[in-house]
Amino acid sequence: MEPINLAAIVLMGLATYACRGGGYWLFRQISPSPRVRAMLAYVPGTLFVSFVVPALLQGGLQPSVGAAATLATMLATRNTILSIVAGIAAAWVVWGFR
Amino acid sequence: MTEPISFTRKGAWRGAVRCIPLIISIIPFGLVAGVTSQGAGLSLLEAMIMSAGVYAGASQLVALSIWSHPPPLLATALAAFVVNLRLALMGPVLAPWLDRLRGWRLWGSLFFMADQNWALSVTEMTTGGRDAGFLLGSGLSMWLVWVLSTGAGHLLGASMRPPPGHPLFFAVLAVFVSMLAGMWRGGKDVLPWLVAAASSSIASFLMPGTFWYIIIGAFAGTLTGGLRDRTVA
Structure with a gap:
């Protein structure tokens, strides 16, 4: 250690x-005022957008295809685990075709 | 007169049992955290200490994505702080329970408050639950599984030795993309999210190799949302 x-x-x-x-x-x-609370409620969404979007722009095809598969599965099933597995599987397919 | 708030072993056990479906669902996240820790160069013990001491998956994954040798101490701590700011807004919701607790029962319960058992506890509280031990019991059982599954993920990563760029590491992004789908609140999020996407992308090109773009994007997006609401209201 x-x-x-x-x-x-x-x-x-x-x-x-x-x-x-x-x-x-x-x-x-x-x-804190309701206005401050309402503003702080924007933090989680904008934070993860700021993590994901630059990573996709710099990562190229593999993460973008994976992200699209994750999002589509999530919207269709609302199942987090399933959508993550679908995303990794899609990224794996792209990886295999390198 | 309503029944006073209690804090019993029975309440803690009830929380642990009610939490079982959620506990099962965090195992894959623990595996991801473990594989990612291994990929970032942490030892098995270090990975498990991180999961035990930080116990907040999303922030651990963000910190691990910027990990280096030596790790950037300020950046990883700041990443943990910003990603976990939402926890600061969650504790106050449980005030009807927490305001009745003192000492280790209060501060210990808060340590074990994570997204899933918090949501479960809010439901328990608003449906008439009067035993605040529920929060600690559900959090403690989830914590145990979180630490163990992180260890299992680390062992998995060490046996597979996935190279950089391996699709297994895409799991981190997949976790965040699926979380974003759940965070979407409709039309009012469009502008703040677009501002966050644009400003973080620009910042990441201007400052490659750092993680400040995450902070800049979140700050710009949050500020946009706050100012826009103010003008509209």
């Missing part, structure tokens, strides 16, 4: 607990 890896993991753990525990603590002290 490398100390620097452990340090990174501990810092990640502290940052995460700051959200879990700190959020509850902070909201008990102050009650």
Whole structure:
């Protein structure tokens, strides 16, 4: 085990607990306005869009085909596990044709 | 008078049992986290310590995607913080339970609060559940399976040794794409998501090899949504 890896993991753990525990603590002290709450509700969606879209632009065909298969399966079945398996399978097919 | 809030072993057990279907559904995510950890160069022990101590899959996958030797300490911690900001909004929803707890029962329950058992606990609470042990029991059982399946995924990755670009690593993107389908709230998300997509893409071309584009995209998109709502309202 490398100390620097452990340090990174501990810092990640502290940052995460700051959200879990700190959020509850902070909201008990102050009650944020509905406007602030509504704005914060945009964070999860925009965050994952910002992760996925650049990765697809730079990754080329394989991840794009996989993402399309994942999305299509998700919209059709609403089954998360199934849509991830479908995405990996589609990416695998593209990988096989390299 | 309504019944007071309690915190019992019986409530914790009830939470654990009610959580079984969700526990089964997180095993594949644990496997993905384990394979990805192995691919990023973490040892088996390190991968399991990360899952045990962070216990937030999406943030672990984002951090692992920017992992290097040595890891960028500030970037990985910031990734964990930003991806998990939603947890800060989830705790307050359970205030009717949590406000009645003190000490380890309160802060321990919060440690084991994840998306799935939070949703289950909210349902339990709003349908009249008065035993706050439910949150800890459901979270603890999910945590145990999360850590073990991460270990199993790491062993799987170590035995397969998938090369970079292997479709198995696409699992991370697939997880996020399927999550996005669930996060879509309709028309009001169109503009913020487009702004996030455009600004993050531009930033990723301007700053290759860093992860700041994720923060920039999320910030720009969130700000767009907030300002637009303000003008419309």
